[in-house]
Amino acid sequence: MPKRADVPLALSRSAGLAPTEGGRGAETRERLLDAAERIFAERGFEGASMRAVTQAAGASVSAANYHFGSKAALLRATLLRRVGPLNERRLERLDALEENASGRPLELETIIDAFLRPVFEEHAASADATARFRQVAARIYSDPPDVVAAIKKELFGPIVVRFVGALSAALPEKSREEIELGFQLTVGVMVHVISGHLVTVPGPEDDACECWTSRLSNESVLQQMIAYVVAGLRAEVKS
Amino acid sequence: MPKRADVPLALSRSAGLAPTEGGRGAETRERLLDAAERIFAERGFEGASMRAVTQAAGASVSAANYHFGSKAALLRATLLRRVGPLNERRLERLDALEENASGRPLELETIIDAFLRPVFEEHAASADATARFRQVAARIYSDPPDVVAAIKKELFGPIVVRFVGALSAALPEKSREEIELGFQLTVGVMVHVISGHLVTVPGPEDDACECWTSRLSNESVLQQMIAYVVAGLRAEVKS
DNA sequence: GTCTATAGTTGGATAGAC
DNA sequence: GTCTATCCAACTATAGAC
Numbered sequence: 001m002p003k004r005a006d007v008p009l010a011l012s013r014s015a016g017l018a019p020t021e022g023g024r025g026a027e028t029r030e031r032l033l034d035a036a037e038r039i040f041a042e043r044g045f046e047g048a049s050m051r052a053v054t055q056a057a058g059a060s061v062s063a064a065n066y067h068f069g070s071k072a073a074l075l076r077a078t079l080l081r082r083v084g085p086l087n088e089r090r091l092e093r094l095d096a097l098e099e100n101a102s103g104r105p106l107e108l109e110t111i112i113d114a115f116l117r118p119v120f121e122e123h124a125a126s127a128d129a130t131a132r133f134r135q136v137a138a139r140i141y142s143d144p145p146d147v148v149a150a151i152k153k154e155l156f157g158p159i160v161v162r163f164v165g166a167l168s169a170a171l172p173e174k175s176r177e178e179i180e181l182g183f184q185l186t187v188g189v190m191v192h193v194i195s196g197h198l199v200t201v202p203g204p205e206d207d208a209c210e211c212w213t214s215r216l217s218n219e220s221v222l223q224q225m226i227a228y229v230v231a232g233l234r235a236e237v238k239s
Numbered sequence: 240m241p242k243r244a245d246v247p248l249a250l251s252r253s254a255g256l257a258p259t260e261g262g263r264g265a266e267t268r269e270r271l272l273d274a275a276e277r278i279f280a281e282r283g284f285e286g287a288s289m290r291a292v293t294q295a296a297g298a299s300v301s302a303a304n305y306h307f308g309s310k311a312a313l314l315r316a317t318l319l320r321r322v323g324p325l326n327e328r329r330l331e332r333l334d335a336l337e338e339n340a341s342g343r344p345l346e347l348e349t350i351i352d353a354f355l356r357p358v359f360e361e362h363a364a365s366a367d368a369t370a371r372f373r374q375v376a377a378r379i380y381s382d383p384p385d386v387v388a389a390i391k392k393e394l395f396g397p398i399v400v401r402f403v404g405a406l407s408a409a410l411p412e413k414s415r416e417e418i419e420l421g422f423q424l425t426v427g428v429m430v431h432v433i434s435g436h437l438v439t440v441p442g443p444e445d446d447a448c449e450c451w452t453s454r455l456s457n458e459s460v461l462q463q464m465i466a467y468v469v470a471g472l473r474a475e476v477k478s
Numbered sequence: 479g480t481c482t483a484t485a486g487t488t489g490g491a492t493a494g495a496c
Numbered sequence: 497g498t499c500t501a502t503c504c505a506a507c508t509a510t511a512g513a514c
Contacts (some may be wrong), residue, residue, distance in 0.1 A: 025479050046285035049507065063480055065509065107475075118418075141431075181460065185428045185467050192427025221420065223476050228424050231474035232467035237459075238348075264497050287491060302498055304491065481514080489506070496499080 029067045031057045034129065036078045041135035045075055045148060072147045079140065082133045083155045089118040090159060094166060105169045108230050114188070115163055116225060119194060120218045131196065138195030141187070171233065182233045189229055193221065264354045268306045270296045273368065275317045280374035284314055284387060294307065311386045321372045328357040329398060335406060344408045347469050351425070354402055355464060358433060359457045370435065377434030380426070410472065421472045428468055432460065 013044035039048045050071055054061045068074040093114035097106050119134065140148045160227070168179050274296035278287045289310055293300045307313040332353035336345050358373065379387045399422070407418050 019288055028479075044283065044285055050509085051507075060481055061509080062482085062511095066479070069509095071508070178463065181463055182467065184466065188429075188431025189424045189471075191431055192423065195380075202391065216416065218418070220476075224417065224420055224465045225424065227474040227476045228421065228471035231470040232428075235466040235470035237462050237466045267497075288487080288488080299499055301493095301500085305497065310490065338495080479514105480514075481512100483511085484514100485508105485510075489499105490504100491497100492503080493501085494499100496497105 025067070026057055028057075028063055028187070032059060032064050032074070033078055033081055034065060036074050037132045037136060040078060041132040042073060044139050045071075050074075072151075075136075075140075075147070076151050079136060079151060079155060082130075083137065086118050087155070089121075090114055093118070093163060094162060095154050098166070105172070106166060107227050108167075108170045108233060109226060111163065111170055112226050112229050112233075115186075116190060116222060116229075119190065120222050134194035135196055138191050141191045148221060167233065178237075185232060186229045193213065193225065264279070264306070267298055267302055271298055271303050271306060271313070272317055272320055275313050276368065276371045276375060279378070280316060280371040283378050284310075289313075300384060314375075314386070315390050318375060318390060318394060321369075321387075322376065325357050326398050328360075329353055330358070330401060333401060337405070344411070346406060347406075347409045347472060348465060350402065350409055350467050351465050351472075354425075355429060355461060358429065359461050374434035374435050377430045377439075380430045406472065417476075420430075421460045424471060425468045428464060432464065 032053065036048075036053045039053045039056060042048070043052070050061050053074070054064050057064075064074060068077055094111070097110050097114060139140055140152055164179060164183050167183060168174070168176065171179060176183070243282055271293065275287075275292045278292045281287075282291075289300050289303055292313070293303050296303075302418060303313060307316055333350070336349050336353060365477050396451070403418060406422060407413070407415065410418060
């Protein structure tokens with residue numbers, strides 16, 4: 001009789017990977033991950049129920065627990081599927097930049113581009129799916145619970161180290177503390193945009209237009225974000 | 240037998256105000272709001288339970304439902320208690336600025352200061368209490384559920400209109416779309432900072448130092464935020 | 479691998495005594 | 497106004513058939 005709060009990150013298998021790699025079960029597993037992505041995005045971790053997820057996936061609760069072992073592990077797998085490749089691309093870009101520069105400090109714009117662009121590029125597979133993933137990711141940034149804190153640290157820790165280091169080198173006149181705070185603010189910008197839950201800007205005359213994101217191309221939003229963030233990082237605090 | 244999802248914002252009384260204004264019940268009501276602030280901050284809306292809240296307040300679930308009528312209404316009251324004064328201060332400052340300027344466009348720094356400073360000033364009452372309120376507020380920014388969306392719109396709609404207008408006047412060369420996106424990014428910066436759930440920046444040699452917020456004074460964080468945001472809003476997107 | 483069935487908790491909300 | 501007691505729906509997780 002294990003209580004709920006006692007098993008924060010129990011995984012069904014050793015490393016949270018699929019028990020079946022290529023079998024027929026892999027298909028159900030994938031459907032479960034897709035559904036989980038959607039439900040977690042819509043309702044958050046606590047708000048989502050295994051029943052809702054499995055029902056949306058056309059599977060049973062037991063199937064989900066067979067594949068993942070627990071609700072927390074399902075969230076972890078859901079994030080891992082996307083964050084892994086995403087962070088790889090970020091690091092690839094940063095590595096390539098540093099190789100090209102051969103010792104010289106990098107252009108700030110290019111560092112930020114390497115950090116932000118992969119998030120907006122994911123479109124390759126399915127626009128909807130990646131929008132949902134972004135919402136889940138955004139949520140875990142602001143979800144404090146223990147479960148989520150551990151996952152967050154695991155997934156984003158290494159990225160943070162690398163990029164803070166690169167920013168430090170590109171802005172040598174700034175103190176470590178200024179760099180770190182600046183990076184935090186930059187993450188804030190990114191999280192809020194990908195969350196998709198933007199502040200409603202009521203029109204001057206009439207109704208609220210919630211989703212202006214749809215009116216702007218990804219590329220133009222990204223360009224403005226980069227300009228905003230780069231200027232912000234460069235800004236001097238007035239004496 | 241009302242179902243849970245059917246009563247998104249049912250309030251016990253007409254406008255969510257206390258049924259007792261000065262009686263002995265007001266004290267319990269206040270204790271409940273304090274406890275709710277803490278529990279909602281720690282676990283989010285879905286993660287918090289009425290039982291946890293009322294237990295922390297030393298009251299019964301029935302008492303909470305007597306005073307507020309539902310969990311959603313309790314959240315609303317919790318936010319309203321702080322957001323009301325907060326937004327009043329924001330508008331007072333903006334009004335004062337506009338009066339002083341008598342027609343001339345405002346300095347961008349002063350607009351942003353009027354928007355951000357009240358959030359960091361709340362300290363007056365209790366540092367802990369206001370830190371917790373900030374977390375609750377930050378959460379509702381990224382909590383999509385219906386309940387929260389309605390509250391968000393109600394509380395922050397008017398503020399958004401006023402400040403976007405002021406920014407437009409201060410940055411006449413920018414299009415409305417640029418202003419709105421810039422404002423969204425600014426909100427992202429604010430939300431992420433007040434959420435307190437910042438990205439962990441592991442030290443170069445050793446362990447993670449989660450809460451650098453405690454190492455920096457509020458005023459210095461605020462100053463750097465203002466510099467960052469102002470520079471970001473001014474930034475030109477490179478052709 | 480996937481299901482049905484169920485165990486064992488916990489959830490929000492209400493009834494009615496005081 | 498506040499409590500105890502209670503209702504019943506929903507939850508996570510597991511057992512065991514297939």
